Amino acid sequence: MSGILETSNVKMTTPICDFVGQYQESDTVRFHMPGHKGMPHLGMEALDITEVKGADALYEADGIIAESEANVGHVFGTARTVYSTEGSSQCVKAMIHLVSGLADGKAIILAARNVHKAFIYGAALADCDVEWLYAADNKSICECVISAKELEDKLLVMKEENRLPVAVYITSPDYLGNVQDIKALADVCHSFGVMLIVDNAHGAYLHFVGDGCHPMDLGADMCCDSAHKTLPVLTGGAYLHISNNAIAKEYLVDNVKNVMAIYGSTSPSYLILQSLDMCNKYLVSGYKVRLEECIEKLDALRAKLDKYVVKTDDLLKITLHMPGVSGQKLADILRSLGGECEFADKDYIVLMITPDSDMSKLDIVQKAVSEAEKLLTGECTSSVEDDYEVHYHKAVMTIREAVFSNHEIIDVTEAEGRICAAPTVSCPPAVPIVISGEKIEASDIEVFKAYGITKVDVVK
Ligand SMILES: Cc1ncc(COP(=O)(O)O)c(C=O)c1O
Structure with a gap:
């Protein structure tokens, strides 16, 4: 773990907060967006600026945002960490896009089944194939804890079939709190030359537990953290981390900003950026204790x-x-x-x-x-x-074909035998019950009902 965390009150710069604070005090006449011009309709508008001179630009950062991102990368001990103002949802899509760019031809990602729906949209947009890992003793759609042995067996089969995935994708912690054995899974992945990417939306704090239990401490190549879920960061603030030991590290480090830009607004929130910036100070000021x-x-x-x-x-x-x-x-x-x-x-x-x-x-x-x-x-x-059973599914079309198909919304009671188009989820946990491209079975309908889902989006 980075030495910066070992003492409280380490000096940490907050360049984004400093800039915006000075801008607010300067009483500059705002001939720029946003339309509120700093007037306090809600109260925080004076701090809500846009990419004015000196404010840097999130996707071409070389000023205060670059400095703040370097600070957080130092705190987490990564090769590069970039900010998201649109949650882990943006980072998940960017991670899928990045690893898909490493494949010869169409990428295959091997993913534990309990993905967040952002993964499905990411797979549809990047047009990659997804092979699912199931855990036989799951007790909920929210969980899918995979052992190193199960992963190794699966990768051996895929290797024999000459279709190794470009990456293994897991969610840890999941919505219920299950944490995967990331170190063991990373070792297996790396023995096959495959990357391990982790949806760590719920686990930003893990770097500060003991000697560090964050995916970046345990051997994952890349991960995302919803900083807003467990740290004092405004909703939407998240990190995409690239490990110092990542496979294809230089490619990931060089391309991450451009790929994040594909999935982000050209008007990132400076309120969220300030909140991420201030969090760096918080993390080195006695947070661990x-x-x-x-x-x-x-x-x-x-x-x-x-x-x-x-x-x-x-x-x-x-x-x-x-x-x-x-x-x-x-x-x-x-x-x-x-x-x-x-x-x-x-x-x-x-x-x-x-x-x-x-x-x-x-x-x-x-x-x-x-x-x-x-x-x-x-x-x-x-x-x-006693009453939960794992529902295994077979895809009849790709995720992309299903998501971009001509589709219609129907009552869940009429859905048996139809092909799922957009992932239907209850939010939270936003874990799809049936994945786009899969046939909806009678047993799925019971699960939809249990989650209060009455309508589903199916291929016409
Ligand atoms: C496991 C998981 N991954 C990703 C996300 C998306 O995160 P965000 O809300 O930061 O976009 C969530 C949101 O709840 C989640 O639970």
């Missing part, structure tokens, strides 16, 4: 809720499963006590906490669980372990 304290408190809470805690390695999530009480019901109870969860479905409730959370209010989780326990009567029969 605050994170450790926060994790200790969460461990104590988990111990109290032990009976219902789903054991995962995502240290900033509490995932609960109460047989006999749905996740949605528990979410309703929590809401009645003044708390709002990140995600709830029929089985789980997921709570996300950070060092910025008000720890004095954590006890409402326990109160909600005690209230929920009153609803339990006699023997509980409902259990995710």
